[in-house]
Amino acid sequence: MPNIKSAKKRVLVTEKKTAENKAIKSALKTQIKKFLAAVAAGDKALAEQLYPTTVSAIDSAASKGIIHKNNADNKKAKLAKKLAAMAA
Numbered sequence: 001m002p003n004i005k006s007a008k009k010r011v012l013v014t015e016k017k018t019a020e021n022k023a024i025k026s027a028l029k030t031q032i033k034k035f036l037a038a039v040a041a042g043d044k045a046l047a048e049q050l051y052p053t054t055v056s057a058i059d060s061a062a063s064k065g066i067i068h069k070n071n072a073d074n075k076k077a078k079l080a081k082k083l084a085a086m087a088a
Helices: 005-041 044-063 067-086
Strands: none
Touching: 005 044, 005 067, 044 067
């Protein structure tokens, strides 16, 4: 445990930010799972409804630095491909 006041503050701030990042990442994973479940069930209407919110969640996480921009683009491409495959 740190003795210096600024180091103590850094510990508290880091814990708070870690908790926020973890919550955002968990919500992102949940949103992706909902979309994938709709695709797996063959519910095209629900999948099309969930797609924009899922992409928005991915972009939000990438802009906050929780996931890398390339990782976000990769996730969005995979989801778009699954949605397009439903239409075919």
